[in-house]
Amino acid sequence: METQPLASQTGTLTPNNLVNPREETYFYILLVLSIFIWACVVISVVGIFVVLVLTIAAWFTHGLLVARLRSESVLITPQQYPDLHASFVESCQRLGLDKVPELYLLQHGGVLNAFATRHAGRNFVVLYSSFVEALGANSPMIKFLMGHEIGHLRRKHLTKKVWLTPGMIFPLLGEAYHRACEATCDRHGAYAADDLPASMLALTVLASGREASNVNTQYFADQYFTTRGFFVSWHELIINYPTLSQRVAQILGFADAKYAKRPGRNPLAYICALFFSAKNILYIYLAVVAVSILISLGNQVKAKEAAAAAQLQDNSSSDANAPAAQAPASSDQSAPASAPANSIPSAAAQMPSSADQSAPATNAPSSSGGH
Numbered sequence: 001m002e003t004q005p006l007a008s009q010t011g012t013l014t015p016n017n018l019v020n021p022r023e024e025t026y027f028y029i030l031l032v033l034s035i036f037i038w039a040c041v042v043i044s045v046v047g048i049f050v051v052l053v054l055t056i057a058a059w060f061t062h063g064l065l066v067a068r069l070r071s072e073s074v075l076i077t078p079q080q081y082p083d084l085h086a087s088f089v090e091s092c093q094r095l096g097l098d099k100v101p102e103l104y105l106l107q108h109g110g111v112l113n114a115f116a117t118r119h120a121g122r123n124f125v126v127l128y129s130s131f132v133e134a135l136g137a138n139s140p141m142i143k144f145l146m147g148h149e150i151g152h153l154r155r156k157h158l159t160k161k162v163w164l165t166p167g168m169i170f171p172l173l174g175e176a177y178h179r180a181c182e183a184t185c186d187r188h189g190a191y192a193a194d195d196l197p198a199s200m201l202a203l204t205v206l207a208s209g210r211e212a213s214n215v216n217t218q219y220f221a222d223q224y225f226t227t228r229g230f231f232v233s234w235h236e237l238i239i240n241y242p243t244l245s246q247r248v249a250q251i252l253g254f255a256d257a258k259y260a261k262r263p264g265r266n267p268l269a270y271i272c273a274l275f276f277s278a279k280n281i282l283y284i285y286l287a288v289v290a291v292s293i294l295i296s297l298g299n300q301v302k303a304k305e306a307a308a309a310a311q312l313q314d315n316s317s318s319d320a321n322a323p324a325a326q327a328p329a330s331s332d333q334s335a336p337a338s339a340p341a342n343s344i345p346s347a348a349a350q351m352p353s354s355a356d357q358s359a360p361a362t363n364a365p366s367s368s369g370g371h
């Protein structure tokens with residue numbers, strides 16, 4: 001393994017720049033969009049009912065998952081795995097988290113991962129045991145991972161994302177917000193570790209597993225700048241995390257300004273990402289629902305118009321046999337003519353109700369599923 005070029009310090013990373021500025025920008029855009037959609041849901045009473053039912057279902061389902069976690073994973077305490085607990089408490093204190101969340105160690109078939117979750121007002125952090133085996137219980141690398149998850153809790157990302165769920169359906173925007181949040185949490189991790197090379201190494205473990213110790217993290221960061229093009233740009237736009245080479249480069253950027261720059265993306269990738277991403281299934285579903293509603297309304301209007309026309313024709317033909325009654329018959333034409341006119345507002349009145357039923361029905365599960 002080649003000598004790492006950085007000293008064990010966090011460069012220009014301070015408590016004042018732990019938040020990626022893009023996170024704030026995307027947050028306020030999503031907030032405006034989400035407030036508008038939530039207002040539509042509230043106006044349509046059916047929407048409130050659907051959201052309420054799905055929220056309760058998600059709360060109970062998540063409660064069961066957390067119960068499984070708490071009963072089948074190892075709770076880390078000062079007595080149980082003291083080194084790991086000390087690292088965690090130290091990371092919480094360095095990041096200014098007042099209340100130390102419960103920390104669990106979970107075996108998951110060799111998978112390298114960690115996550116933060118929240119239920120019933122309580123925060124939890126989970127470390128996969130493979131990470132602890134690979135990095136060590138009191139290493140700066142494990143502090144980076146802990147700090148990253150603490151960052152999600154400190155910034156209240158879990159709660160924010162639930163409320164921003166309606167805005168998240170917009171293409172590109174939801175993913176961009178997710179990526180900005182992850183970049184913020186990487187800063188938290190690096191600050192908790194107080195060691196930039198170790199932070200880069202912890203991220204490299206996600207890319208190359210136990211081989212990470214043989215990887216030059218600076219060359220890996222270079223990969224972010226040298227491996228560009230249409231498909232890489234497209235891939236970057238549709239994922240919820242910055243690419244691992246970008247994450248390493250962003251950390252390195254706090255020691256070397258040239259790595260803090262962001263290379264451009266292929267403009268065509270934005271168009272492709274707009275129409276072809278993981279969200280497409282949702283968009284296709286919403287489009288099918290919308291088209292079905294419009295076709296149904298169109299058929300109803302046509303049927304009423306045809307019925308009114310038939311009735312009008314019947315009246316005209318019966319009046320034709322009684323010429324003396326032509327004057328009253330012509331005035332009667334206005335009565336049936338008003339039938340189609342009345343039918344349109346009544347059909348239109350159904351449209352917001354039907355459309356509102358479909359929107360929250362698809363949004364709510366994604367919000368609960370995300371955590």
Ligand SMILES: [Zn+2]
Pocket residue numbers: 148152182185
């Ligand atoms: Zn994260």
